[in-house]
Amino acid sequence: MKATAIAPSNLAFIKYWGRKNGDLRLPTNASISMNLSSLLTTTTVEFTSSLEQDEFELNETKYDYDSKKVQRVVKHLDRIRKLGQIKSRARVVSSNNFPSDTGLSSSSSGLAALTVAAATAANLNLSEKELSILARKGSGSACRSIPNGFVEWLDGDSDQTSFAVSLFPPSHWEIADVVAIISNEQKEVGSTEGQESANTSPFYETRLAKIDNKIKKAKSLLEKRQFSEFGEMVEAEALELHAIMITSSPSLIYWQPETVKMMKLVKKWRSEGLQVYFSLNTGQDMHIICEKKNIAQLTANLGSVPEVKEFIVNYPSNGTSITNEHLF
Numbered sequence: 001m002k003a004t005a006i007a008p009s010n011l012a013f014i015k016y017w018g019r020k021n022g023d024l025r026l027p028t029n030a031s032i033s034m035n036l037s038s039l040l041t042t043t044t045v046e047f048t049s050s051l052e053q054d055e056f057e058l059n060e061t062k063y064d065y066d067s068k069k070v071q072r073v074v075k076h077l078d079r080i081r082k083l084g085q086i087k088s089r090a091r092v093v094s095s096n097n098f099p100s101d102t103g104l105s106s107s108s109s110g111l112a113a114l115t116v117a118a119a120t121a122a123n124l125n126l127s128e129k130e131l132s133i134l135a136r137k138g139s140g141s142a143c144r145s146i147p148n149g150f151v152e153w154l155d156g157d158s159d160q161t162s163f164a165v166s167l168f169p170p171s172h173w174e175i176a177d178v179v180a181i182i183s184n185e186q187k188e189v190g191s192t193e194g195q196e197s198a199n200t201s202p203f204y205e206t207r208l209a210k211i212d213n214k215i216k217k218a219k220s221l222l223e224k225r226q227f228s229e230f231g232e233m234v235e236a237e238a239l240e241l242h243a244i245m246i247t248s249s250p251s252l253i254y255w256q257p258e259t260v261k262m263m264k265l266v267k268k269w270r271s272e273g274l275q276v277y278f279s280l281n282t283g284q285d286m287h288i289i290c291e292k293k294n295i296a297q298l299t300a301n302l303g304s305v306p307e308v309k310e311f312i313v314n315y316p317s318n319g320t321s322i323t324n325e326h327l328f
């Protein structure tokens with residue numbers, strides 16, 4: 001059977017950085033995110049006995065079977081084949097409507113879409129929790145792209161307790177995440193590798209000592225929709241993440257000069273009265289959050305910054321869903 005899924009990428013307000021179990025992708029702490037309406041991966045999967053090995057095509061490029069990208073897909077398909085007791089190989093065709101590997105979390109939408117498309121093609125009848133657990137093993141942040149809206153990846157200690165749940169539907173809060181693309185350069189060190197060195201930072205212990213309180217506070221501000229306090233927390237969290245990265249061994253510097261320029265601009269716009277806050281992941285591109293009423297002003301400002309090549313406006317969205325519009 002053939003199945004197609006559409007999955008959103010997500011922005012973590014409180015980040016997943018570091019794991020207590022690498023094989024199972026169990027994070028050291030809980031994280032909180034929002035699904036992004038305009039950063040989408042669509043993936044079609046078909047298991048077929050006519051193939052001798054799995055095939056993977058992304059954005060119309062067919063990758064070598066031995067490449068890292070394809071091997072990650074094959075490993076994930078193996079998990080699904082095991083659950084469905086399937087022997088046949090699969091054709092996987094995938095398409096991102098945004099740049100891949102520049103820090104916009106294409107692995108979250110990619111592995112979430114692959115999970116739901118492949119599990120459906122394999123005729124597995126999995127619950128949202130089971131899909132989130134499965135997606136997590138492919139890419140940690142992908143487990144948060146399964147449920148709807150504003151999401152928490154629970155701090156579980158085992159395979160069956162580490163999954164994401166919806167905290168609020170997308171309609172809970174009229175906020176936006178405007179992604180400013182300042183470079184299409186691909187990052188040198190992927191998140192998977194970077195995550196492994198998180199605990200080499202001398203500041204990592206300090207982060208972990210405070211993280212449970214941070215999660216509680218973030219949930220409460222989210223519930224009460226207190227934008228400026230929430231934004232301050234989100235921005236401080238992104239800077240803390242990068243403080244850990246910069247002081248890890250080897251050090252990880254994901255910023256470009258334009259990233260720093262943007263950080264300063266966001267602060268300047270704020271000092272002029274525009275309530276905007278930034279967040280960053282493993283890449284140079286920037287997420288800027290604002291209330292819906294301020295989108296026009298923010299996008300007008302971004303339009304006049306020469307370093308911003310493109311910007312993408314995202315609203316809170318549902319998680320991963322099935323569609324009948326197959327890619328082949």
Ligand code: DP6
Pocket residue numbers: 011012014015016017025031105107108138139140141142191192193195280281282
């Ligand atoms: C900085 O989920 O990409 O975006 O589990 O190895 O696939 P893997 O890592 P990944 O890491 C995301 C890191 C982050 C923070 C976050 O999204 O929580």
